[in-house]
Structures are given as structure tokens and as C-alpha cells.
Amino acid sequence: MTGAIKNTGTWASTRNACKLCAPLGASIVFKGIKGCVPMIHGSQGCATYIRRYMISHYKEPVDIASSNFSEETTIFGGRANFSTGVDNLVAQYQPEVIGIASACLSETIGEDIHGFIREYRAANRNKPLPEFVHASTPSYQGSHMDGFHHAVTATVSALARKGKTGGHINIFPGFISPEDIRHLKDILSDFGIPYVLFPDYSDTLDNPHWKEYQLIPEGGTSVGELKLTGSAKVSIELGYVFQQGRYKDSLKGNQKFQTAAEWLRQAYDIPFYKGGLPIGLKETDRFFKVLEDISGKPTPERHLRERGRLIDAYVDGHKYHFGKRAVVFGEEDLVIGIVSFLEEIGIETVLVASGGASGKLKAAIDTVTGGKRKHMLVMNEMDFEGINEITDELKPDIFIGNSKGYYISRRMGKPLVRVGFPIHDRFGGQRVQHIGYKGTQQLFDRITNALIEYKQEHSSVGYKYI
Amino acid sequence: MSSFLIERKRQIFRSGADQHEMLCSRPSVAGSVSQRACVFCGSRVVLYPIADALHLIHGPIGCAAYTWDIRGALSSGPEIHRLSFSTDLREKDIVFGGESKLYLSLVELIVRYQPKAAFVYSTCIVGVIGDDLEAVCKRVSKEKGLSVIPVQAPGFQGTKKDGYKVACEALATLVGTGDREVPEISINILGDFNIAGELWLLLDYYKRMGIYVNATITGDGRVDDVRSAHKASLNVVQCSGSMMYLAKIMKEEYGVPFMKVSYFGLEDMSDALYEVAKFFKSAALMSKAKEIVREEFGRLMPVLKEYREKLEGKKAAVYVGGSFKAISLIKALRLIGVQTVVVGSQTGTTEDYELIQNLCDEGTIIVDDSNPIELSAFVKETGADIFIGGVKERPIAYKLGLGFCDHNHERKEALAGYEGMINFAKEIYATAMSPVWQFTR
Ligand code: SF4
Numbered sequence A: 001m002t003g004a005i006k007n008t009g010t011w012a013s014t015r016n017a018c019k020l021c022a023p024l025g026a027s028i029v030f031k032g033i034k035g036c037v038p039m040i041h042g043s044q045g046c047a048t049y050i051r052r053y054m055i056s057h058y059k060e061p062v063d064i065a066s067s068n069f070s071e072e073t074t075i076f077g078g079r080a081n082f083s084t085g086v087d088n089l090v091a092q093y094q095p096e097v098i099g100i101a102s103a104c105l106s107e108t109i110g111e112d113i114h115g116f117i118r119e120y121r122a123a124n125r126n127k128p129l130p131e132f133v134h135a136s137t138p139s140y141q142g143s144h145m146d147g148f149h150h151a152v153t154a155t156v157s158a159l160a161r162k163g164k165t166g167g168h169i170n171i172f173p174g175f176i177s178p179e180d181i182r183h184l185k186d187i188l189s190d191f192g193i194p195y196v197l198f199p200d201y202s203d204t205l206d207n208p209h210w211k212e213y214q215l216i217p218e219g220g221t222s223v224g225e226l227k228l229t230g231s232a233k234v235s236i237e238l239g240y241v242f243q244q245g246r247y248k249d250s251l252k253g254n255q256k257f258q259t260a261a262e263w264l265r266q267a268y269d270i271p272f273y274k275g276g277l278p279i280g281l282k283e284t285d286r287f288f289k290v291l292e293d294i295s296g297k298p299t300p301e302r303h304l305r306e307r308g309r310l311i312d313a314y315v316d317g318h319k320y321h322f323g324k325r326a327v328v329f330g331e332e333d334l335v336i337g338i339v340s341f342l343e344e345i346g347i348e349t350v351l352v353a354s355g356g357a358s359g360k361l362k363a364a365i366d367t368v369t370g371g372k373r374k375h376m377l378v379m380n381e382m383d384f385e386g387i388n389e390i391t392d393e394l395k396p397d398i399f400i401g402n403s404k405g406y407y408i409s410r411r412m413g414k415p416l417v418r419v420g421f422p423i424h425d426r427f428g429g430q431r432v433q434h435i436g437y438k439g440t441q442q443l444f445d446r447i448t449n450a451l452i453e454y455k456q457e458h459s460s461v462g463y464k465y466i
Numbered sequence B: 001m002s003s004f005l006i007e008r009k010r011q012i013f014r015s016g017a018d019q020h021e022m023l024c025s026r027p028s029v030a031g032s033v034s035q036r037a038c039v040f041c042g043s044r045v046v047l048y049p050i051a052d053a054l055h056l057i058h059g060p061i062g063c064a065a066y067t068w069d070i071r072g073a074l075s076s077g078p079e080i081h082r083l084s085f086s087t088d089l090r091e092k093d094i095v096f097g098g099e100s101k102l103y104l105s106l107v108e109l110i111v112r113y114q115p116k117a118a119f120v121y122s123t124c125i126v127g128v129i130g131d132d133l134e135a136v137c138k139r140v141s142k143e144k145g146l147s148v149i150p151v152q153a154p155g156f157q158g159t160k161k162d163g164y165k166v167a168c169e170a171l172a173t174l175v176g177t178g179d180r181e182v183p184e185i186s187i188n189i190l191g192d193f194n195i196a197g198e199l200w201l202l203l204d205y206y207k208r209m210g211i212y213v214n215a216t217i218t219g220d221g222r223v224d225d226v227r228s229a230h231k232a233s234l235n236v237v238q239c240s241g242s243m244m245y246l247a248k249i250m251k252e253e254y255g256v257p258f259m260k261v262s263y264f265g266l267e268d269m270s271d272a273l274y275e276v277a278k279f280f281k282s283a284a285l286m287s288k289a290k291e292i293v294r295e296e297f298g299r300l301m302p303v304l305k306e307y308r309e310k311l312e313g314k315k316a317a318v319y320v321g322g323s324f325k326a327i328s329l330i331k332a333l334r335l336i337g338v339q340t341v342v343v344g345s346q347t348g349t350t351e352d353y354e355l356i357q358n359l360c361d362e363g364t365i366i367v368d369d370s371n372p373i374e375l376s377a378f379v380k381e382t383g384a385d386i387f388i389g390g391v392k393e394r395p396i397a398y399k400l401g402l403g404f405c406d407h408n409h410e411r412k413e414a415l416a417g418y419e420g421m422i423n424f425a426k427e428i429y430a431t432a433m434s435p436v437w438q439f440t441r
């Protein structure tokens, strides 16, 4: 490959994207609904690609149907394909919910999917029908994270029902790993807080082995639970950015986009807490404080001890970290949490990059780090070639991000600690932990060991104690 | 378990029981979870291994992101093909047109990466918003002095197979533009993509025979080789699906004859060498071919025999991209004692399916463009032990408690050639005999 070129300049093209397309995000959310089969309204290829991409990360069967646009569909519209598609899905899967994400093509030709759903319901009045959820997810308006958040809001706004305020809370954790979701559920249970967590793909995308093939994998947030989101006493939403900024070259921007919690407050007057992903001590403390307030109980002993062990580890390992330089990349809300954590252990983030385009990344990073790092490059709308071209100058010691950045870390001869999505070149992407004291501990150990391993391998002495 | 879709009936066949002719090349049924991809995908996978060309995808980001370096198609030199370039269209471009963004992208990328040619793929929405891909390509071609080739591949215009044809048409525009001198005994290898370095194995065999390999299309491919491809005396075409069309064009336009071969399994691999020797009517080549085959057999047979003894009685389900490959696999599996009980492909042809019928035992299920529901039911019905397919089928196999061998384009093990047969046997053996199944069945 051509040698490093200093100037990244502005590029018209995207070179090795550090983001994915919107229906992928929506499909992950729909996999978090119990009994749901996602259907992408558009051509065949999109669904197949998205399935393959998810399968390589989660190592689970991922069934996503497509309405399979053909040439005629593109000219005359997708109404017929939509209803045949739904017919066929119902016949084969008997889903409780069909989650529809519109691909670029169907959005471009201006399909009225809400209209199609209405018509379908009317035409099949006598049959038991699944619930329909529709997220409008053209990728020219946003990345997979926009698709993700749109699908969360679309699902909640379609299914939430008003009711007498219950003792339960809603929690919308954003795009985290199945293992993270399981940990989050443990935390809430330990606090004794009844909750509806959405989307819950902790089982559907990380199932145990089956004795019988399951057409629709077990698990997920049920329709019944989703109805209850409308009567929760409070919502918690994790994330600062939520893709609410302006996506470059979009005509309307996403500023008006409401997150699920915002929608619930507007529609049903449910208050909400908003905070970052609980990665690192400070952000996790903030999260636990919210849980303490809500439950009126102190943090359970088990988690206090995890917190104590984490601080203990920070101390034990601090010399390996101080002054090390990191390049961090991935989804905006994830990298914000990671950078916040790295600050706590003395690792300097020299570049934080995301393919997300909210334009809000810089401000959010400044908030969590107190704006201390004057030289930290914070870049929205970045792609991997962009990162590749400036890393030489930045002299990083470590890369933290998804596995698509591997080629850069390989070229630089520096370790990559794999977090987030996708992790296509390692096992256990679905079980990587990021959040809470426990998840931070895992991250901490992995980062520390990557640094130690590098040192050990590059030392002329074969140290057995490090 | 729910029923199969009625519309799919004529794409499923039970050997010895059903009478109808296989209905293939049909678009997938709406609402099914097809294992198939789109036209764009077909063209992209075929052209992708051309390593010194720029591959720019004109469309929204997904189509490019999901095809970034997905295949293990290796290059011995430049690696521009392993980068993913997209115009990453935005709402503004959808409404006002994406031509200027395409133009700027092409120019900047050509300057930055210095490719030998550029392929520009159109995707679904480009087919709808009406960008004049052709005009932009022409303009850049003129300004930058290199071939900029439009690949008109909106996904909705058909299946992956249609994409192969589009790719062949794009290649055909390059063929004939070079004038390299080539010896009489020379071939082009068409339709091998150098997955895990397979092409290099084949090159070695042909070289040992004394044959000059002119162009490899597209594995470890180079633009200049394609330009002079018409200079070879013969096109040796593997996997009838993807490259036949180019072979036909080259026959019509340049009088280069072609032959179909397969490199999977010992029998087919050896035939590939014999047939080429026969074509050149050369006793010397034939005796060289025989020598190679003898040597390789001598080396392989004892090893394969050991595998056969251990694998005898195992049953396999095969679901791969092209039906031609399925045929080779059935034979290769037989060689190591494994019986094929389900055969399917995404893009089979009626003739291939007939061949498969003749090759298979009665009761074998033959299927075109299947989906997870069907596949899981077939596997159960037939009691298969091993599944051979692509990444999308792997988790299905594993969840069903079946061994799995990746025989698609993302594999990292060479499975073609003699060496490949050993790798194949090894992999089948490893997956069939692993102790993990005791916990799942
Ligand atoms: S179907 Fe169309 S939009 Fe989808 S991946 Fe293929 S070309 Fe891209």
C-alpha cells in the first residue's frame, strides 16, 4: 500500500467505513423483541449481507426476511411484495411481531409502509395477526446507530400503552453486548428494581445450544413488557449522543428525533434519567447513583465489592498505563465511555474517531473528560483510511475498537483490544463485557494484558514475572 | 414445524420420487429468508480479486461496508482490492443526484491509490435516482487516462447469477486492449478467485506440465493480464456459473475456445490437467500430466484411505453457491466415504441439477435457493452428520448439532487442487469426529 500520507484532507468518498447501514441497527433491535422476525423492505441483497455480518459476530442463526424487490417492484411499488412477504413470514414463522426496516431503495421510491401495514391489517381482519413495528431506516440518513435508535423508539411508540403507573422502570441501554445486557439485568435484580429492558437480545443473539431447532430463538422483550413501558415510573436511557445531531448532507437532520425515553415523557409523562454508558468508575458510579435514587436502597454489597476490586486493580496496574497513548474508534456512545475510562487510569487518548455523524462527539467527550486533553483529536464522520493516515504521527501504543481496525494496528505493530461491534476475527464478541464495575474490570484486564504482552514480546529478556 | 412455502415446491426435488423439472433462476419469494445475495454481490465477488484496480461502490454505505475484504482472495502484489470505497450517498445526493460526488470520489481515489483501472458499481438506489454512471466514468477515464468501467449492478435487477454476467461484460471491455506476446501453449484460468491461495496451487500444476498461464481471471488478477487475455490459446473455466459468460464472449469475439473444469476433488482435478493436455494434442503434456497425477495420487491415497476408513457411513448436506461446485463436492465426499443426502445451491442451473440427480442415491433431496427453515428440516429428515456451506449456514448447522465445513468464498483453507483435497478431508474429519457432539445429540 502507498506510504502514509499526512494530509487526510476532506474526502468525497468513504474509504473503509467505520459504520454500517441503518437497517442493520434496526435488525439488532428487532432481534431484541420476543417472537419477532425482522423483515427488510427492499431488495434481497441488503438482508443477506446484514445477516452474514451479524452471524459472523454473534455466531448465531440470524433470520431476517426480505420483501425481495424486483425490477417491477421498483417501478410499481412494493405493496404486493409487502403483503406476500408478510403472508409468507406468518405462514413459516408464526411470529408474534414483525419488525420492518425499510432499506434505501424502498425509502427512495417513497413507499408508504405505515399505509401498507394498515391495509394489511384491514384485509386480514379475521385472522390472528402479529404486531407490526416499522422503523424508517434509509442509510443515506444515518448509520447503523441511527437505525438502532430509530427502531427502539419505533417499537416503544408502537407498543407502549398507558396505564396506572407501576413500580417498574424502563431501561434502554443502547447498543451493548449480550453479556452486558445480562449483567445489567443482574444489577437491576440485585437492587430489587422491577424493569422492562429493551432491546433484550441477550438470548436471541447468544443462545444456549438447542435440542430442537428454534425457528425464532427464545428470549427478547415481550410485547406484554413493551406495553408496560407506557406505565413505568421512570425511564433510564444510556448514551449521550443518540445520533441526534445532524447527519451530514441530510436535508432535515435528526435534531427532532426523539429517543424512546423522550417519547415516553412526551406521550405519557414518564420522567427519565439519561447518562452515558456506565464504563469506568465515574460513569458507573453515576449509573449506580441513579439506581440508588430510584430504588431508595444503597448499592448492594456485591457491587460495592466489585467497585472496590476495580479500584484495587487500577492501583496495581497504574504504571503500565500512565502516559500510554490510545487510538479509540467505534460507535459514538461507546467511545465516549471508553475514553472516560481511559482517563481514569492515565492512558491518554490521542484520537477518538467514529463513523457516526452527530457532530456532538467533541462536546460529549469534553464533558466526560472535563476538557482536559487539549491535543486529543475527536473526529466524527471518520473512516478507517482516515484513521490509518494519521496514526503514524500520533504514535499510539494501543488501539481500542472493533475488529475492522485490525489492519491499522497490524501495520503499526501495536495491539488492538477488541470492543463493540463487529468482532469478526475473535471468539466471544457477544460475550465481551464493557459496562458496570465488572465489565470495566474485564476491559481493564484486557487492556493491561495487551500492554504487558506487547512489552514482553518486544523485550530481549524472556521475563516470567512482569 | 411449519410448512414450506407452496411457491417453492418446484424448487425442491427428491431424487427418485419427484418428476418435475427443477425450476431455478427464479427470484426469491418475498418474505423468505433466502440465503441468496443480489446482482451487485455477484458482480462484486467476481471482480473483487483484481488487485490493482480500484473498486468504487456508488451507493449508500451498506453495500460497500458489507463487502469490505470479505473474501480471502489473495494477491501476490498490490492490494487495492482489499479496501472498501463508497460514495456513501446522503439524502442530498438522493434528491439532487449523486453524479458530482461520484466524480469527485473517483478522481481523488485514482490520485491517491494509483490504480491500473477502476470499476464503478451502481447499487439499487442508483438504479432509481438516475445517475448517469456511464457518462461520469467516461469523463474521468478521459481526464485521468485510464479505463473507468461502469458495472451496472442494481441489486433488484435479478439474482447473484445475473451479477456474474454483468461482471463478465465489464471484463470484456478490457479484454483485447493489450497486446502482450504469448507462447502457443498457453491458457487463461477463469473462475478461480485464489481463495486462500488456491490459484497458486493450480498454477504450480500447470507450470509443472510446461504450460504458460497467461491471465488468471480473476484470482490474483491484474488489469494488464485481462487486457491481453485474448492472446491465450485456451480458456480453462472453473465453476460454470460465474465466468462462462466471459468465456463465451471471448470465443465469439476472439475465437479463444474454452473448456469447463473443476478443481475440487482428485478426479476432477486430474481431469482438469488431462483435458488441457488433450486440447493441445501433445503427448509430452499428457505424459507430464500423468506424472503429476501419479505423484500426487501416490502421496494422497494412503492419507485419504485413512480418512475414508474413519468417515465411512457419515452423511453430508451440501449447500453452496453454484451447482457445479456441488457436483464436485459430492464426488469428493464419496472419495472419503461420505454420502451426500441433501444437495442445494443458490444459483444452480437446470442441467446441473439433472447431473446431480444422476449422481446421487435415491432419496437425496435436491433444492434450489433454500432457506433456514427448509435446510433445518431436510437435515433432520435425512439424518445428516455434516453440513457443507457458507457462513450463513454455519450457525444453523451448529445449532442442529452438525459438523460444518466452510466451502464458500470466505474460507481461509485452500480446498482446491490435490493439496486442497487433503485439507478438505482433514476438515471434514475434524468436524465429524470432534468430541463436542457428545454433549449436543
Ligand atoms: S440489494 Fe441493492 S442495495 Fe442491497 S446490497 Fe444489493 S445492491 Fe446494495
Ligand code: SF4
Residues within 6 Å of the ligand: A021, A022, A023, A042, A045, A046, A049, A102, A103, A104, A105, A138, A139, B059, B060, B061, B062, B063, B064, B123, B124
Ligand atoms: S441499500 Fe441501504 S439498506 Fe441496503 S445494504 Fe445498502 S446501505 Fe444498507
